[in-house]
Amino acid sequence: MERTASFNHTNNTLSSQPSLASVPSLNSPSHLFNASTASHTCLATLKPHSSSYTSSLTLAGKFLYAGSSDREIRSWNYTIFLSEEHSQNTNILTAGKGAVKSIVVHSDKLFTAHQDHKIRVWRITTHDHDHDHDQQRFTRVATLPTLGDRVTKILLPKNHVQIRRHKKCTWVHHVDTVSSLALSHDGTLLYSVSWDRTIKVWRTKDFACLESIRNAHDDAINAVAVSADGHVYTGSTDKRIRVWRKKEGEKKHSVVDTLEKHKSGINALALSSDGCVLYSGACDRSILVSEQGENGKLVVVGALRGHTKSILCLAVVSDLVCSGSEDKTVRIWRGLRKDYSCLAVLEGHRSPIKSLTATLHHTHLPSQLSLLLYSGSLDSDVKVWQLFLPLLAT
Numbered sequence: 001m002e003r004t005a006s007f008n009h010t011n012n013t014l015s016s017q018p019s020l021a022s023v024p025s026l027n028s029p030s031h032l033f034n035a036s037t038a039s040h041t042c043l044a045t046l047k048p049h050s051s052s053y054t055s056s057l058t059l060a061g062k063f064l065y066a067g068s069s070d071r072e073i074r075s076w077n078y079t080i081f082l083s084e085e086h087s088q089n090t091n092i093l094t095a096g097k098g099a100v101k102s103i104v105v106h107s108d109k110l111f112t113a114h115q116d117h118k119i120r121v122w123r124i125t126t127h128d129h130d131h132d133h134d135q136q137r138f139t140r141v142a143t144l145p146t147l148g149d150r151v152t153k154i155l156l157p158k159n160h161v162q163i164r165r166h167k168k169c170t171w172v173h174h175v176d177t178v179s180s181l182a183l184s185h186d187g188t189l190l191y192s193v194s195w196d197r198t199i200k201v202w203r204t205k206d207f208a209c210l211e212s213i214r215n216a217h218d219d220a221i222n223a224v225a226v227s228a229d230g231h232v233y234t235g236s237t238d239k240r241i242r243v244w245r246k247k248e249g250e251k252k253h254s255v256v257d258t259l260e261k262h263k264s265g266i267n268a269l270a271l272s273s274d275g276c277v278l279y280s281g282a283c284d285r286s287i288l289v290s291e292q293g294e295n296g297k298l299v300v301v302g303a304l305r306g307h308t309k310s311i312l313c314l315a316v317v318s319d320l321v322c323s324g325s326e327d328k329t330v331r332i333w334r335g336l337r338k339d340y341s342c343l344a345v346l347e348g349h350r351s352p353i354k355s356l357t358a359t360l361h362h363t364h365l366p367s368q369l370s371l372l373l374y375s376g377s378l379d380s381d382v383k384v385w386q387l388f389l390p391l392l393a394t
Helices: 147-154
Strands: 039-046 054-060 063-068 072-077 091-094 100-106 109-114 119-129 133-144 160-164 167-170 178-183 189-194 199-203 209-213 221-226 232-236 241-245 254-259 266-271 277-282 287-292 298-304 311-317 320-325 330-336 339-346 353-362 368-377 382-390
Touching: 039 339, 054 100, 054 368, 063 100, 072 100, 072 133, 091 133, 109 178, 147 167, 189 221, 232 266, 232 277, 254 298, 277 298, 277 311, 311 353, 320 353, 320 368, 330 368, 330 382, 339 382
Parallel strands: 054 353, 100 178, 178 221, 221 266, 266 311
Antiparallel strands: 039 382, 054 063, 063 072, 072 091, 100 109, 109 119, 119 133, 160 167, 178 189, 189 199, 199 209, 221 232, 232 241, 241 254, 266 277, 277 287, 287 298, 311 320, 320 330, 330 339, 353 368, 368 382
16 A cells, blocks of 8 residues: 555555545536446456555556566566466566565666665566567666665765664665656656655666655655656655756756645656646545646646545546546546546456556547556456547547
8 A cells, every 4th residue: 555644554444535625626527427438348357466466557568567565577468468368478577575666667677666665677678489479588787776876875974864763874775665666758867756755866877876855745755757848746645746846057856846735645646648737646535637837836727526535546648547546446537627527437346446557549440549458456456448439639
């Protein structure tokens, strides 16, 4: 689970907070269950992890990557596995301790964030077997912070920070779960956030830690998103979204805005395709829709409502917003500015939805699109959904 303010450690459940009465709804009640424009079906139910659940999902190229709550990472060629015995075409690696919290891919590198406070970097080698079954091999090339970073920083006292009353470490170390990763638009920088309340910036060329923002929030940071223009968004259990920017002529990021509209811990962030709209999901059961104003300032346009419990994950593809919730459903939203509709409510999981990823394809019909969506749940299943959507006129 994300470390949220409403997490109940006694019974391992999330207690949803009240929805935001002061923020207008962008979806009218008549639109809420309007699924007539998006027929959908569950194509497959995968069980990638035998004794754990899928804690992170991402798509890159032809491959679907799934990280488990117990050290394991798997990948499939998603273009073929639906019609075959997918378990025979799975690439597997294990690393670290605890959950794999986030996965991002850049070029031939796989970056994974772990509960054991580390970030691991893997080189991906893809082999074509019989032109049908692509197999991947993963070779670990680095664990962040790297040995070089650790050695050079440990020698100087100024590089040491106090993390507990009687314990210090160098500023390049995360000292709690690394909860989320995001790449800069050009892929040269990797941003990591942690339950230790820090944001770190890593250079993907040599994996050096360039910057660490301590006490970036007042509580655990659960999510990070980066826009093409360099704005960095972080969401925390402290109920705040902060916007960070490296100003012209400065070497370090600084906070340029703080959004305090959510009334509970923030679990997920996602940016629109053009980077101008930020979607945030929290335990208050609402998805806030915020637009980027002047100097990176966020202006809340409204909220998407319909889930009955906490929002745990978000994914955006084209003009579609996908949300996964503690209420065991996935919702697909479509809209612009102040007019959104819920195209579909996907039901079938037996536990809260923990992770989402999606891709969009054109079908043989010129007026239709096909959305393939993958949802990972605490019930240990990954479901593959297909939705057929009308192509909107431009």
